[in-house]
Amino acid sequence: MITVHWFARRAVLAVRLVYMKTREAVETAYWRTFAFLRAAPSRIRNRAAKLWIGTDLSMKRLSFRPSRKTNRSGPELVTGGYVDLNEVRKFSMLDVRVLRQLQKAARKGKGGIFDVGPYIGGSTVAMASGHRGRRKHVVIEVGGAYPDQPFLPSLDIIGDLEANLSRYGLLECVSIYQGWSNDPAVFEPSIRELGTIGLFFFDANGAVAEQLAICAPYMEENCTVILDDINTEQSKAALVLPTLNRLIAKGALIEDRVIQGTWFGRLGKADRQAFAHYKHETGYAWLMRAPNPEHWRVELFEDGRPIGPTCALHDEVRAVGMGAWSHWVLSGVPIVLFSTSDNSDPNENGRRYVLESYPKAGAEPQ
Numbered sequence: 455m456i457t458v459h460w461f462a463r464r465a466v467l468a469v470r471l472v473y474m475k476t477r478e479a480v481e482t483a484y485w486r487t488f489a490f491l492r493a494a495p496s497r498i499r500n501r502a503a504k505l506w507i508g509t510d511l512s513m514k515r516l517s518f519r520p521s522r523k524t525n526r527s528g529p530e531l532v533t534g535g536y537v538d539l540n541e542v543r544k545f546s547m548l549d550v551r552v553l554r555q556l557q558k559a560a561r562k563g564k565g566g567i568f569d570v571g572p573y574i575g576g577s578t579v580a581m582a583s584g585h586r587g588r589r590k591h592v593v594i595e596v597g598g599a600y601p602d603q604p605f606l607p608s609l610d611i612i613g614d615l616e617a618n619l620s621r622y623g624l625l626e627c628v629s630i631y632q633g634w635s636n637d638p639a640v641f642e643p644s645i646r647e648l649g650t651i652g653l654f655f656f657d658a659n660g661a662v663a664e665q666l667a668i669c670a671p672y673m674e675e676n677c678t679v680i681l682d683d684i685n686t687e688q689s690k691a692a693l694v695l696p697t698l699n700r701l702i703a704k705g706a707l708i709e710d711r712v713i714q715g716t717w718f719g720r721l722g723k724a725d726r727q728a729f730a731h732y733k734h735e736t737g738y739a740w741l742m743r744a745p746n747p748e749h750w751r752v753e754l755f756e757d758g759r760p761i762g763p764t765c766a767l768h769d770e771v772r773a774v775g776m777g778a779w780s781h782w783v784l785s786g787v788p789i790v791l792f793s794t795s796d797n798s799d800p801n802e803n804g805r806r807y808v809l810e811s812y813p814k815a816g817a818e819p820q
């Protein structure tokens with residue numbers, strides 16, 4: 455009896471192994487053939503595609519192609535093979551079902567991909583294997599080392615990220631920016647490269663409200679939004695969930711599904727002002743991005759009504775508030791330090807704050 459059971463188990467394992475190896479070989483041959491067809495001169499390519507698939511529809515399928523390098527040495531083919539997400543899972547903190555959905559979202563949609571918090575690359579490999587260079591994809595990671603991570607320690611996060619992308623031939627399908635995603639010195643060049651955002655993915659430090667506020671003006675209609683850390687067992691959920699619930703209630707985000715603590719949805723039709731998020735400074739003072747006061751004069755409106763006093767002392771904004779505000783440059787970043795008319799929280803009071811800017815006479819606006 456034991457022998458029969460032993461043989462049966464071995465037979466099942468052997469069949470599974472043959473199945474997996476065959477699947478891998480077929481998928482790799484598939485991608486290599488596409489790469490070959492794309493590299494061939496167009497006449498040969500057209501004939502081959504017609505012979506192979508039978509109709510002109512084949513050219514549409516060719517758009518399902520291996521990626522083009524978009525940076526460094528210019529366009530180049532990458533002949534990526536089949537990417538087994540069960541293998542990718544081994545260097546990701548995300549569940550394989552989440553990785554599968556990320557891959558699908560990157561493959562199906564259009565527009566640039568804004569990807570914050572890849573760590574050593576699990577989520578990024580999943581997405582890049584979906585688009586294979588058909589979409590611009592910027593990745594922002596602060597980097598450093600995390601030797602105490604219990605399952606996936608890293609002594610060089612950016613180095614491991616690049617190595618994992620290279621392993622799958624996907625390094626040239628993404629542009630990596632090292633630094634904090636809310637830092638203008640990192641965000642601005644990355645968004646300049648991307649143009650607009652068709653997929654926003656955030657699996658970082660929980661500061662999603664601020665990142666969405668920064669990114670909202672660049673998001674395309676129907677932009678796909680994917681946010682991790684909504685599982686209440688994780689401490690970051692305390693930051694992510696209230697933001698998410700607030701934005702869903704305002705119609706700014708629409709939920710499609712939740713998989714293993716990762717939220718999948720898209721941009722709603724609501725006014726993008728719904729994403730506005732103000733960082734708390736001290737006391738009654740909040741921070742808002744602003745144009746350079748050297749070249750611009752600004753006016754602040756609360757629900758359409760101007761508030762003030764303007765040019766208030768910072769300590770007055772912090773300690774007294776009641777609508778006092780000041781336009782200033784703080785550590786090289788132009789800001790408005792403001793308070794609301796009744797000292798309520800501007801992120802929660804449901805009012806709309808608009809900063810109108812006018813170029814100063816004689817100054818060159820920048």
Ligand SMILES: C[S@@+](CC[C@H](N)C(=O)[O-])C[C@H]1O[C@@H](n2cnc3c(N)ncnc32)[C@H](O)[C@@H]1O
Pocket residue numbers: 545546547548570571572573574575576577578594595596597611633634635636657658659660
């Ligand atoms: C939970 S891990 C990401 C896991 C990854 N998505 C995966 O598939 O395994 C979060 C990563 O985000 C990075 N990070 C946190 N806040 C960031 C920020 N504001 N900008 C850039 N990187 C950030 C951390 O360094 C860390 O590597």
